[in-house]
Amino acid sequence: MAIVLRFVDAKGMIQERFLDLVHVTDTLSATLKTSLWKQLSHYQLDVKKIRGQGYDGASNMRGEWNGLQALVRYECPYAYYVHCFAHRLQLALVCASREVIPIHKFFNKLVFRINVVCASSKCHDELQKAKAEEIKTLLEMGEIKSGSGLNQVGTLRRAGDTRWGSHFNSVCSLIDMFGATRAVLQGIVEDLSHTTFSQRGDADTACDHLESFEFVFILHLMKEVLGKTETLSQALQKKSQDILNAMELVSSTKANLNEFRNNGWETFLSKITSFYVKYVIQMSDMKGLYTSTRYRPRKPDLRVTFEHYYRVDLFTSTLDKQLEELNSRFDENAMELLTLSSSLVSKEIDVDKICLLVKKYYPEDFTEQEITLLQFQLQNFNFEMPTNTILSGVSSIADLCKSLVET
Template sequence: MRGSWNGLQALFLQDCPYAYYVHCFAHRLQLALNGAAKDVKVVWRFFLMLTNIVNFISASAKRCNELNLIRKAELKELLDSGELETGKGLHQDRTLKRARATRWGSHFASITSLMSLFKETKLLLLEISDHGPNQQFRGDAESNYIAMMSFEFVFALVLMDKIMGLTNFLCQAFQTKTQDIVSALNFVENTKMQLQDMREHGWDDLFMSVVSFCELHGVDGPDMGARYMTGTRRSCQQKDVITIEHAYRVDVFNDVIDCMLKELNDRFPEQTVELLTLSSSLDPRNSFKSFNIEHICKLAEKFYPADFLPHELKALETELRYFQNDIHHLPCFKETTTLSQLCQQLVETTLAENYIFLDRLIRLVLTLPVSTATTERALSCMRIIKNRLRSTLADEFLADCMILHIEREFANNIDNASIIEEFKSSKPRRVKF
């Protein structure tokens, strides 16, 4: 869809050369996470082993059932000893979750599920490696058990749990049905600041979490002050004399965060950030606190030159000065919080006829798709509605079905009986028995 030569973006640019393509923020974040994982070898190996372990357990219903039985036995033992308390919604059955390339946030869900079921998964793999049905299953279980009990795997598990815990909030915020420009940029900048703070001051907290996790589950940790060895551990193959702590802190911890920050900067380029920042000057929240005439005129001049001629830009500046006085005197603007509401207020109060160029600029800014998660979900659902058995579905009926799906929160509140009665009372109809 974003192809600049033959994709949907190219078709838009043919009709409107100044239409700006803003890639889905949630999708950008997912690409940043994947890019950070690919650039660091330890994290890349971790995700490969995580996928192997989850697929090995989830591939068989019998193994999933055995995992649940082990968890129930562990919970019963902890409840009997008084280490856990009973309550509604606590200690429910859980299972390992697979990470999917096209489902945002699934990698974090896969990590958290393994962390909560680490002991049960370890016991199940150990049981299969000793009493598996054949040599192949026993070998696969043993290899997964060895990888899972390594310090490198546990370190990457705890590290990615902390990093993705930060980015998961950003990912969930981007998947909301509506997202304004200011909030989107603030979430991105806030995430960058937290990642940078974690890089500068988060090593000690992370290392203590790794050590505690290793002690809890019986994972042997190396001497962090010892020399770090690579390859076959022969001295001639070692390029630098570094300690194990230095290798994990600099080559893994720092590199992952640096790659994450780099990917976030690349996925949110300066032109897009400037466009959205200037657009935020029209934000009506807090009594138009962000209103800036200079930034609004720069937005129209730099990003929409085909829509505003030079004399129209001067007229826009004049309109903005008059509008700045009106927003503090007219009561209709006091409770306005979004650009769409502002546009509606201009139309309802007929002020759009006076502020022609301002209304035009607001409509152009409203076309920026800051959050397209809902749109992508609707496109995915189109395959369910128009399937092989309903391939001749007309466009109008398909559009009606898609509206019911997209606005299902409102559709669920509609009573079918009321629709039938309204349809019946609209005109006399012949009823067949």
């Protein structure tokens, strides 16, 4: 277990230091907490002064009742937990969506298909040639316009579990290259003289998956989901973090996903229906009974339609997993704490917000008299700040800590 401390030194500078690497017999939260407390005591650090903690997304770390953060909060009520912003959000959201079995199988098929199509430079050349022919045909039909920077011939992009945003790029590239990809796969199947039985078999399997209703449905669903969270993901990976902007993005992303979940089905279905028509893919009868060996309804006599399966078991379930992951990473208390704290570095401090921050989150750090006096001190601070050359240049909490010591 790696222990890193973040603290403010005597000069008001925020420091971050690696403290120790501790061997633990297991990763139970109780074991981690015992080891952590032992090391802090060894270095004569007062655990009561802990004012924050952050870990990755593992349940033994972030668990609300028995996770490490909960055990620390039990002894240090002001050690508020904020999920590590540097943790790659989109990769976590992909993992969350994979808890829906068809989504997990979709990503496996996606990787397989890209590997088949991009297995050789010859296949890659055929892919780009097919895309160029498709663009030429669409231009002649007047369905797309020509111009500088338009109609670029791209390629398929591989998704990687360690690359930020790669899954979104991979999904978008396949949608853009869908027709060309299908043409290349069909070409491999029909080329008896230059391909092996193994290559033809893989291509035929990949083509069957590509033309299936379920695969195309999930392909577009993941584009919508990952696209709606892309802006937040990019914002959270910035080295310099604007907390207030990040919290606003969290709220807007949650609202966007929730709106899509509750009211976006009809629009989404019409969008992918036009895609099926464009590429002549057979669409399932949404009113027909859905039957599958992997689908086991809760009751033996319960039969569901295709619409129920795609809307409830895929569309709604996937979005629920995304919202659940976002809510666990950015709970309301953490968001309010960060939002209130960010008001310390605005051009004019919001007195009411800082007083709320003190009363709600740090009441034992202040006496009743200090809380009463704080409101007037903050008012004086707002009058002095514009004329003070050091205070007026403050743009972050780190700058504020340093300038308060200097002044």
